[in-house]
Amino acid sequence: MTQTPTTHTSAPADSPRITPPLPQIIQGGMGVGISHWGLAQAVSSVGQLGIVSCTGIDNVLVRRLQDGDEGGHVRRALAAYPNQERAEKVIRMYFLESGRAPGQSYRRVPLPTVTKHGAAWELGVMGSFVEVFLAREGHSNPVGVNLLTKLQLHTVPALYGAMLAGADVVIMGAGIPREIPGVLDAFAAGGPASIKLDVKGGDAAVLTFDPAEYGLERRELKRPKFYPIVTSHILAGVLMKKASGSVEGFVIEGPTAGGHNAPPRGTPTFDESGQPIYGERDIADLDEMKKLGLPFWLAGSRATPEALQEALARGAAGIQVGTLFAYCADSGLRDDLREQVHVLTKEGGVDVYTDPLASPTGFPFKVVQVDDTLARMEQYLARPRVCDIGYLREAYAGEDGKTGLRCAAEPVDAYVAKGGKIEDTVGRKCLCNALMTDAGYAQVQKGGYVEDSLMTSGDSLNDIAAWPLGYGAEDVVEFLLGRYTPGA
Incomplete structure (x- = not known):
């Protein structure tokens, strides 16, 4: 069963929001439906920054x-x-x-193409609107959203829906989100916005979202703060200089964080188990980060009170925490999967493997090594290959000059027929x-x-062994602030 979020007294989406000091804790924007509105609401309600994941939000909505x-x-x-007419139609x-x-x-949500994506985009707008609207209920603290830069075909409608519901912060990684500040500016001004879609072997295509085409009145919206996820001070400096609009802060993510990781800098090397090896070049220089003059948060194996205090002492505004929130009772992770992993950590531990091949994006992806999931080779091989959601497809230039979409995880014959290796x-x-x-x-x-599960987490997953089964998001916040001891 999916964890059902707790409901609170509602507040209108356009109600006044307070502007508190910068949060010391940002809850990670994880997976598809893991950082759902219930988790973000629980974290924001106690004064830290709750984040909803808007990845795959069109399918989450309709499912x-x-x-x-x-x-x-x-x-x-x-x-x-x-637009109630369109909302009622979807219902x-x-x-x-x-x-x-x-x-x-x-x-299924109609699988979008480069030129025909209206149905998926409208559901993306509604899905993001719903997620942010619900996360903002019952309190007046900021709420943020997380998106993957690699999902270019799905980004602009999700951003618009989030802004329509009053999102306060946008966090994006898995790529270099240079164009996103300009998108936020354009939507805030009440206009349409465009981004480029990278096309392998061809010129970039332009994707434009105009709210008027989706039955939505063009109107000015609050512009959220933008915190891109970076791995180095160099990338942070590039974004400050070359982004299409203002950047208000950074999340600095190390290679021990869950989900997609940035590839190691330089020529890739691997350990005896096939995991990529990270070195000094993959660690951000915090002294250089401080010189940029913007707040930053540290992410990746930072989920302890000591790590928070160390981050503050080194000039950070705080920390971003993923895994400890992902496996709490307030997240959207399936109850049986959460309990299975939690019990395994208590019974001797569970491995987390940084898989260089799992993700069709080519980015390393951390996989929790659990039986009865796609982490096991026999289950991976037994799965019939099908691509019916398509978020991680790449655009490519076909021999006929048209732009197509393909995914390295789709049926092999189909991928090769589209020019893939x-x-x-x-x-x-x-x-x-x-x-x-x-x-x-x-x-x-x-x-x-x-469809089988494939779970991800940060390298510090086994730290949850010290926690009681069924711990909550507020417990995590209290622990990180030094006011709660698990099991005490």
Whole structure:
């Protein structure tokens, strides 16, 4: 079962928000539906910065509706959406009062293409709106959103929906988000916004989101702060100079953080198990970061009171914490998966493998080594390859001059037919479907195959062994601030 967020007394999306000091703790924006509105709400409610993940938010929206919208949260948020006609249409299309029948597949979001993406984009706007609207209920503290830069085809509608609901901060990594500040500026001014879509072997395409095309009145919106995720002071300096608008701070993420990691700088080398080796060049120089004059937060194995105090002493505004929040009872991780991993940490530990092949993006991706998941080779090989969500597809220039989309985790023959190299398909895993499964939204494919899980975490996963089963997000905040001891 998916963790059902706790509901609080609602507050209008346009209600006044207080401007507190910078948070010492930023909750990580993790996965698909893991950093959902309930987790972000719990963290923001106690004065730190809660973050919702808007990755895959179009599918999360429609799958929640098809599962019966427990608690009525999605429909309550959609009742505040500016275009009620379109919101009600989506509810009619996807909402199932009693949820899906056993073995019934989810109705899919239409797979977007470079030129035909209107349906997916509208659901992306609504999904982000819903997530931020719900995270902001019951308190007046800031709420942020997280997106992956690599998901260029899905970025602008998600940003617009988040701003429409009043998001205060945008955090983005997995790439260099140079164009995003300009997008935020354009949306804040009430206009359309564009970004470039990288096309392998061809010229970049331009993707433009105009709210008027989606039945939304062009209007000025609050411009959120932008905190890109970087690995070095060099990249931070480049973004300050060359980004399309202002940057208000940085999250500095080290290679021990969960999810996608930046590749090591220089010629890649690997240890005996095949994991990439990181060195001194992959560690940010904090003295140089301080010279940039913007606040920054440290991420990657920082989830202790001592690490927070060290970060503050070295000039950081605080820390970003992912894994400890991801495995708490307030996150969107499936209850059975959370308990399985937590018990394993207490029974001797569980390995986290930095897999250089798993992600179709080519970025290293941390995989929790748990049985009955795609981390096991036999289950990976038994999965029928299918690409029916497509977030991690890359755009490429075809021989006919048209721009197509392909994914190294899709069926091998299809990938090769699109000009891809067969060697690039080896070891690639469908993160889109696996991460949906982690959050409780496993697709039932043709033939009855139910998508398997693939969990990620930071290298410090086994630290949760000291915590009681069922600990909450507020416990994490209190611990990091030195006011709570797990198990005491």
